[in-house]
Amino acid sequence: MILPGATLGLLGGGQLGRMFVFAARSMGYRVIVLDPEADCPAAQVADRHLAAAYDDEHAMELLARECAAVTTEFENVPAASLEYLAARVPVRPGANAVAIAQDRALEKTFLREHGLATARFAIVDDAEAIASxxxxxxxxxxxxxxxxxxxxxxxxxxDDLDSAQRAFAALGGVRCVLEERVALQREISVVLGRGADGEVRCYPVTENWHRDGILDISLAPARVAEETRTHAMSMATAIAAKLDYCGVLAVEFFVSSDGRLLVNEFAPRPHNSGHWTLDAAITSQFEQQVRALCGLPLGDTRVFGGAAMLNLLGDLWHGAQASAWENILRQPGAKLHLYGKQEARVGRKMGHVTCLGETPELALESALRLKGELGIS
Ligand SMILES: Nc1ncnc2c1ncn2[C@@H]1O[C@H](COP(=O)(O)OP(=O)(O)O)[C@@H](O)[C@H]1O
Ligand SMILES: [Mg+2]
Structure with missing residues (x-):
C-alpha cells in the first residue's frame, strides 16, 4: 500500500488530471504533473509541474525517482514512456491497456477477440482497402x-464508396476504422474501479447525450432495463479483467434501436460521463483512481438520488453571459466546477455543472431547465 504522504506522478494535465490532483491532495498525497503545456488545469493545483514532452528523458527520470506510483489522465501518452516508468515504479493502468485503448483498431480487435459485441467494423490501412x-x-x-x-x-x-474515399482523404489518408453507423436508441457508459487484487466496483450505469460529437448531458442512474444494466456492467468488468486492469476504466456503449448492446470504446482513465460522481457518489471516480493506484481498499460507489451533469463548453463564454454563473449558483441542487482554462474556444470543455435531485428524472429536469436558462441549444 502506498500511504498518504507519498508523491504520485500524473501523466497529462487536463481537467481529469486536475480533479485527480484535488482528490489525491485531499487524501494527503503530493502530486507531480507532467504535461508540456504551461498553466494547464492540473498544473495549477499540483505540487509540482514538469512542463516537458511525454517522452522527455529528464522528466521520466525525475518521475521514476520521486514518485511512489504513476498514473495517467490522457491515453495518448507514448506506451514506451509507460514501459520505461513501469520498470522502476508501479504504473497503473499498465502500458498494455493504454496502448490498446489509444488505438481504435487494436481496441476493436481486442473486443472482437474476446467475444464482446461491437458495431460491425473493418480496418482501412490504405485507399485500396476502402471498397472491401x-x-x-x-x-x-x-x-x-x-x-x-x-x-x-x-x-x-x-454513405457510399464515393463519400468513403473522400472521407479517407479528408482524414489525411491515415489508418482508419470503418464502422457501421448504428441507429441509436440510447448511449450509456459504465465507469468502474479495479484494484491490483482484481476487486471491481462499478458505478451505476450512466445515460449520455452528445451534441456535435461532444458529451452534452450525462444522467445517473440510467433509466434502462435491469437486464441492460447488468449486461453492461458485466461486459465492462470482463474488459477490465481481460486487460488485467488496475485503475479507473470507462466503457461507452450503444443501445441500438434493434435492441443490441454494443461496446463503442473504452478509456483507461476517469471519464466525462463519471463527473457526476464528484457530487453524488460516496467515492468520486477520481478518489477511486487514487485508491486503485495506491493499493488502498476501493471506495463505496453507491449513490443516493439522481444526478445530471451538464458540460459547459467554450461557446458559453463567447455569449459573454456574466449572469451565467449567478444563474447556476442560484439553482438549488446545482454544483459548479470550472477547470481554470484561460482560453474559451468553441467546443472546448471549460467546466461542468452537476444537478442533484431525489430521482434521475428530477435531476434531468433541473439540468434541462438550467441549460435553457444558459441559452445552450
Ligand atoms: N458507429 C456509430 N454509430 C452511431 N453513432 C456513433 C458511432 N460512432 C460514434 N457515434 C457517435 O459519435 C460519438 C463520438 O464517437 P466516439 O467513437 O465515442 O469517439 P470519441 O473518441 O470522439 O468519443 C458517440 O458517442 C456517438 O454519439
Ligand atoms: Mg466516445
Missing part, C-alpha cells in the same frame, strides 16, 4: 482515424 471494407460493413457507416480522435474529431460520415 465498405462491402463488409455496409452503409451508412462512419470512418474514424485509429488514433488521436476525441469529442467526435477524426471522424467522417460515409
Amino acid at each position: 471494407a465498405l462491402r463488409e460493413v455496409g452503409a451508412p457507416a462512419l470512418l474514424k482515424t485509429t488514433r488521436l480522435g476525441y469529442d467526435g474529431k477524426g471522424q467522417a460520415r460515409v
Whole structure:
C-alpha cells in the first residue's frame, strides 16, 4: 500500500488530471504533473509541474525517482514512456491497456477477440482497402482515424464508396476504422474501479447525450432495463479483467434501436460521463483512481438520488453571459466546477455543472431547465 504522504506522478494535465490532483491532495498525497503545456488545469493545483514532452528523458527520470506510483489522465501518452516508468515504479493502468485503448483498431480487435459485441467494423490501412471494407460493413457507416480522435474529431460520415474515399482523404489518408453507423436508441457508459487484487466496483450505469460529437448531458442512474444494466456492467468488468486492469476504466456503449448492446470504446482513465460522481457518489471516480493506484481498499460507489451533469463548453463564454454563473449558483441542487482554462474556444470543455435531485428524472429536469436558462441549444 502506498500511504498518504507519498508523491504520485500524473501523466497529462487536463481537467481529469486536475480533479485527480484535488482528490489525491485531499487524501494527503503530493502530486507531480507532467504535461508540456504551461498553466494547464492540473498544473495549477499540483505540487509540482514538469512542463516537458511525454517522452522527455529528464522528466521520466525525475518521475521514476520521486514518485511512489504513476498514473495517467490522457491515453495518448507514448506506451514506451509507460514501459520505461513501469520498470522502476508501479504504473497503473499498465502500458498494455493504454496502448490498446489509444488505438481504435487494436481496441476493436481486442473486443472482437474476446467475444464482446461491437458495431460491425473493418480496418482501412490504405485507399485500396476502402471498397472491401465498405462491402463488409455496409452503409451508412462512419470512418474514424485509429488514433488521436476525441469529442467526435477524426471522424467522417460515409454513405457510399464515393463519400468513403473522400472521407479517407479528408482524414489525411491515415489508418482508419470503418464502422457501421448504428441507429441509436440510447448511449450509456459504465465507469468502474479495479484494484491490483482484481476487486471491481462499478458505478451505476450512466445515460449520455452528445451534441456535435461532444458529451452534452450525462444522467445517473440510467433509466434502462435491469437486464441492460447488468449486461453492461458485466461486459465492462470482463474488459477490465481481460486487460488485467488496475485503475479507473470507462466503457461507452450503444443501445441500438434493434435492441443490441454494443461496446463503442473504452478509456483507461476517469471519464466525462463519471463527473457526476464528484457530487453524488460516496467515492468520486477520481478518489477511486487514487485508491486503485495506491493499493488502498476501493471506495463505496453507491449513490443516493439522481444526478445530471451538464458540460459547459467554450461557446458559453463567447455569449459573454456574466449572469451565467449567478444563474447556476442560484439553482438549488446545482454544483459548479470550472477547470481554470484561460482560453474559451468553441467546443472546448471549460467546466461542468452537476444537478442533484431525489430521482434521475428530477435531476434531468433541473439540468434541462438550467441549460435553457444558459441559452445552450
Ligand atoms: N458507429 C456509430 N454509430 C452511431 N453513432 C456513433 C458511432 N460512432 C460514434 N457515434 C457517435 O459519435 C460519438 C463520438 O464517437 P466516439 O467513437 O465515442 O469517439 P470519441 O473518441 O470522439 O468519443 C458517440 O458517442 C456517438 O454519439
Ligand atoms: Mg466516445
